[in-house]
Amino acid sequence: MMISLGIAGASMLVMAIIFSYVLGWANKKFMVEVEPKIEAVRDALPGANCGGCGYIGCSDYAVAIVADNVPVNKCTVGGEACAKAIADIMGVEVGDVVPLHAIVNCNAPLSSRLGRTQYMGEQRCASAQQVAGVQACTFGCLGYGDCVLACNYDAIHILDGLARVDYKKCIGCGACTKVCPRGIISIEGFREDIIPVVACSNKDKAKDAKAACENACVGCKACAKASDLFTISDNLSKCSYDNYSAQKHEEAVKAMEKCPTGCIHFMGAPVE
Structure with a gap:
């Protein structure tokens, strides 16, 4: 009985090691590189995810700013200071920020x-x-x-x-x-x-x-x-x-x- 339990435990340990290796390999193999500017813009946003900008959340808005060049002044929570920070990241003008x-x-x-x-x-x-x-x-x-x-x-x-x-x-x-x-x-x-x-x-x-x-x-x-x-x-x-x-x-x-x-x-x- 003890030998059987030992064999089962050893098998589970070996399987855990193998799966950990496979998952680690898959994470590196299929990892999608995130544009540094997207991360910077996302960090500049307040993280409220309120949808006031017209996007589902701050991450989606950050992607739209970098990938689609949408205006940087659409965040109603962050206001003018947020728009200025994002404009500096993107190297563009802030534009007219109206509350x-x-x-x-x-x-x-x-x-x-x-x-x-x-x-x-x-x-x-x-x-x-x-x-x-x-x-x-x-x-x-x-x-x-x-x-x-x-x-x-x-x-x-x-x-x-x-x-x-x-x-x-x-x-x-x-x-x-x-x-x-x-x-x-x-x-x-x-x-x-x-x-x-x-x-x-x-x-x-x-x-x-x-x-x-x-x-x-x-x-x-x-x-x-x-x-x-x-x-x-x-x-x-x-x-x-x-x-x-x-x-x-x-x-x-x-x-x-x-x-x-x-x-x-x-x-x-x-x-x-």
């Missing part, structure tokens, strides 16, 4: 929503979206917090039934935009600390929009007459964020004052 943040294109708290019914189903936006008549406005925030659960930075919260962004925490990763079933959250470039936003997504005609929400945009063109920052399309006003600057602030304020439903707001984190 990205989420915008909730709805400004209606529960008290402003008309025709809202009691919803007894699963308290998730994705579930409520499947039920007709949850609220008269089929464009507005449902307020059950799918975006809150998706955010890894504690940068969005539900207050009075409305998703609101904490701009001191938001890094523009886009996680909230992917889970919003109504598509009313967008990621925009903030060329200033605060920017004017038409916080509404209702494309219905004025009569129907007003019947659904007290704060709805009615496409009256008052804002567009006050400032060329605003244009009207599909009964809905839009602000050109790329054209906004501090010099346009007074124009934006006038447009805000002209809005009959008060759906234009400044969003962002004011300088303290």
